[in-house]
Amino acid sequence: MRKEANPTMNEYLSDHVHLTDDGTAVVILDQTQLPCRTEYLTLRTAQEMFDAIRLLQVRGAPAIGICAAYDLYVLAQQVSSDTPEAFLTQLRQQADYLASSRPTAVNLSWALNRMLDIAAAQTSIADMLSALHRECIAIHEEDIAMCRAISEYGLTLIKDGDGILTHCNAGPLATSRYGTALGPLFLGKERGMHFHVFSDETRPLLQGARLTSYELSRAGIDVTLICDNMASLVMKNGWIQACFVGCDRVAANGDTANKIGTSGVAILARHYGIPFYVLGPTSTIDLSCATGADIPIEQRDPEEIKQKFYAEPMALPEVKCYNPAFDVTDQSLISGIVTEYGICRAPYTESLRTVFAQKTAGQSGEGRNPL
Known part of the structure; x- marks a missing residue:
C-alpha cells in the first residue's frame, strides 16, 4: 500500500x-x-x-x-x-x-x-x-x-440564514462532489446563500469533528463544532431550523440506519418541533428490508471508545463497552427522505416505491414537488 x-x-x-x-x-x-x-x-x-x-x-x-x-x-x-x-x-x-x-x-x-x-x-x-x-x-x-440532484431538492427545504444541525459526515468525502446531507449547503454557498451549521462531533469516531467541520470550514461555510450531548441545548436556544443527516440503509417502511446517535438527534428534533430530514440516494433504499428491525447493525471494537484518539486509555481495561456503529431512526420521526428522484414523505411504504417506479421507468425526477 x-x-x-x-x-x-x-x-x-x-x-x-x-x-x-x-x-x-x-x-x-x-x-x-x-x-x-x-x-x-x-x-x-x-x-x-x-x-x-x-x-x-x-x-x-x-x-x-x-x-x-x-x-x-x-x-x-x-x-x-x-x-x-x-x-x-x-x-x-x-x-x-x-x-x-x-x-x-x-x-x-x-x-x-x-x-x-x-x-x-x-x-x-x-x-x-x-x-x-x-x-x-x-x-x-x-x-x-x-449528489447534484439531492442537493437541489434538499436546498428547497431551507432558506438563507438558517441554522442546520448535522450528525456524522455526508459530504463529498462520503460520496462524490457535493455529497448528500451536506450537498444543499455547498450548493447554497455557490449561489450566495449563508447558513450556520452546528456539527455534532459524532462519538466515538468523530466524523463530525474530523470530517464535516473540516469540509465546511474549507468551503467557507460558517460551522460550529459541538459535542453530541450539546445538540439539545442549541435546539432549545432556537439556533436550529432543520436537521440534515445521511443514511446507510433505508428500510421499506422508511426506518433509516445511520451513524450511532442519529436516532437521538431525531427524538430531540421532534421534541423541539424541528424538521428532521434524511438525505441519500436510492441505492441506500432496501425494499427487501421490511423495517429497521431487519437491518444488521455492525458492532465495532470496544477500544474505539476507551482509547482511540486518546494519549492514554480513558477507562480501565476490564471495563466492558458496547459499541454499535449505527442506530435506527424510526420513520415516524422523519420529516422527509430526500432522494435524487424527489422528496419522499410519509407514508414511506408508498413514496419509496414511487421513487423506484420512477427510477425503473428512467424518469429524470425533475421538478420541485415532493412525492
Missing part, C-alpha cells in the same frame, strides 16, 4: 476515490488521517481493499459503493481462469469477501452485485473485463449526478 502526495483542495473534493491511470489499482483519500494530514493510499490487493473499508479509510455509503466497484474491477484483472464460468466463480468469491467488510451499508453489496450482474451477462472473459470497467465508471458518474 503506497502513500501518495497531497492533492489540492479541488482535487480532494472531487477525486478522492478513483482508478489509477492504468486501471490496475484504486486510489483513495485516507479519511482516518484527516484533518491533520491529507494522504492518498493505493489499493492493489483484496486484503488492502477489505481493510480500507473495514478500517474506515474509505467511508460513507455511496463512497464505499464507488470504491467497491473499482475494487472488483481491479481484482477481476488479477483472476486467472480459462473459462468464463471459472472467472465468474472467482469474481463472486472476491465480491463475497469485500461484502463481508461492513454489513450495514447497503451500497456495498448493491455495487458489488451490480458489477457481478454485468459480468454474468457477457460471454467471454475479455467482454467481462470491458463491461466491468464501463460499469464501475458508470457507478461513479451516476453518483456525481445523484
